[in-house]
Every structure is written in structure tokens, then in C-alpha cells.
Amino acid sequence: MCPLIKLNKSGIMKSTANTFFALLFGLLLVTSLDVTQAQSREDAILAFNEGLEKVQSGSRAEAIESFKKAIQISNSVGSEADDIRGRAQSQVPRLQLAIASDLYRERRFEEAIQSFQQAREYAQRFGESQIQRAAEGNIPIIYLVMGNNEYRGGNQEKALEYYNKSLEQNPNNPKPHYQKGLVFRAQDNIDEALNSFDRAIQLALQTGDDQTEREAEAAARDMLVFRSAKLIEAGQARRAIPLLERSLQYDSEHAAAYYRMAEAHNLMGNWDQAISAANESLRYEKGGRVDRAKIYFELGTAYKNKGNVQLACDNFAQAAFGSFRSAAEHQIEHELKCNGGTR
Helix, strand or coil: CCCCEEECCCCCEEECCCHHHHHHHCCCCCCCCCHHHHHHHHHHHHHHHHHHHHHHCCCHHHHHHHHHHHHHHHHHHCHHHHHHHHHHHHHHHHHHHHHHHHHHHCCCHHHHHHHHHHHHHHHHHHCCHHHHHHHHHHHHHHHHHHHHHHHHCCCHHHHHHHHHHHHHHCCCCHHHHHHHHHHHHHCCCHHHHHHHHHHHHHHHHHHCCHHHHHHHHHHHHHHHHHHHHHHHHCCCHHHHHHHHHHHHHHCCCCHHHHHHHHHHHHHHCCHHHHHHHHHHHHHHCCCCHHHHHHHHHHHHHHHHHHCCHHHHHHHHHHHCCHHHHHHHHHHHHHHCCCCCCCC
16 A cells, blocks of 8 residues: 555644655655645645555556646645645656556557657656656657558658658657668659668767668668669669769678679770779679679670680689579680680
């Protein structure tokens, strides 16, 4: 049973000893009572105790109303009830924050946002700055979660709406910008995607969010490499080069970007540039022979067109693995007629 503030027949208040409840609510003992204000002060105490009982029974919303009633009565009593008013005021925003947190855990996001907003209002009114910061910090997080849910569900415009709401509450969080980049990427809006990824990276660097920085850089890089590959397949190698060059700004050691650059330069007849890019790709490629085969094939192609048969043969031999085996062997045996055939 919670320790209520008790009144004796002469109007002197007593408090039962209960360490747990005292720690939970930070109560102070009331030691005196002005007889001339006994009834009004008593009413404030009764309302406060009623709030405590409702907290113990799990009725937080009702407890808030009781504490607000205690505050109202204390205000009418005046300075003699300042202690009761102070205690009640400290409970209201805390209880509202707890209600909001429960709603969030129950994934009742819209209600949770309203409840956190109410907690923020109470905290501002009663001077509870710590509670205010906690409430304000949770609102943009919930909008971000709601946006992620919409994004995963394919509702891109709704996702953007929630990400923007999150940024309205906290414009310095890099995560909503990163998520916006993913939405724009899905919409094939490269410029807006890159703008969002760049902003995410900038804010991540400022706030020390290493994970979001890495994710945004990788997303921007991979989007550009993928788009360049499509352009190369469509016979637009020249348009692919600037995208690949920009991708290297996000990751200067990305083997796939250098490979695509070698491929594009070969298609454009830029043999030296193709060789340079392919060698960089080999430098950063961490895979085995099968992964490296395509890079060696581009090297072989460049050296063949430069008229260096020996280096062409050597590189096509290194390319004769996996899906490139047949094409490389054809070059070795029929096009270049390398000595000794396949190596």
C-alpha cells in the first residue's frame, strides 16, 4: 500500500515510512499545518493522495487528473500549500511521459506522438526541463519509425511525409535524410537521392553517427555504379563515366566502380584509361579468381586493341574462369592464337 499523507485529529499531518515509494515519487514529509487553512490544505492533500493511490493501481491518466486537482486547490490556498503544489506538479509530466512511452511500445504511434506532445506541454508549464527534452526527443524518432514502416510497405510518398515531419522536429538528425535518399532512389530520382545522401553524410559527420555515414556513402556509391552499368549496357558509355567518377568520391577504393570504368573506356576506345581503371579494380578487389576474371578480361581487351599480344594473352588466361571462361578461351585460341592455348 502506498504511503499516503495522513491527517490526525488536531490537523497535524503524518507520513508513513516507505522507502520505495519515497524514492519513486521524491516525496518530502509535511511537518506542519496552519489551522486557519486546514480545510483547504486538507483538500489539496486528499487530492494528492488520491493521485498516489491511482498511480499504484496503474491508472495513470486518472492520477494525472487528481494531481492537477491538487495543484488547482493548492493555488487557491496560496503559499501554505506550495509544497503540495510542487509535488503534484512534478508528477504530472512524468506520468504523461510514461503513458506516451507505453503507447509507443504498443506501436500506437499517432497516440504516442500526441501523448509526448502533452508531456512536453506539461513539462514546459511546470518547469521540468529533463522531461521536456525526453518528450521532444521521442517525437521525431516516432515519425522516423512511421516513415520506415511506410517505406517498407511501398508507400513512398507517405514515407517522405513522415521523414519530413521528423526533420521538422529535429533537423540535425542524419537518419531521415538517409531514408529520404532511399525513397528518391526507388523513384529513380538520382539528383534528389544524392542531395539527401549528401546531407545525411554531412550531418552524420557533425554528430558522430558513423553508421549512418557509412550507409549513406555506400547507398550513393552503389546507386551511381548501378546506374552507370545500365548506361553501359544501353551503349551510352560516355554518360556513365561522370557517374562513376562521382561514385569514387563516396568510396575511392571501390573495385566495382573501377571495373565499370574500365568497361566503359574499352567501349569508347580509350585503351590506356581502361588499363589504368582495370588495374585499380584489381588493386581493391577482395574476391578470388572468379571475381577477378571480368577485370582481367577488360585488361585483355585493352591490350589486344593496343596491339600488345603477349599481355593480352596473359590477361585473357587470367580471365578464363567462371562465366568468362568461354569468352577468354575464344580470344586465346581463335583471336590471338596464344602459344600453348589456355593457361
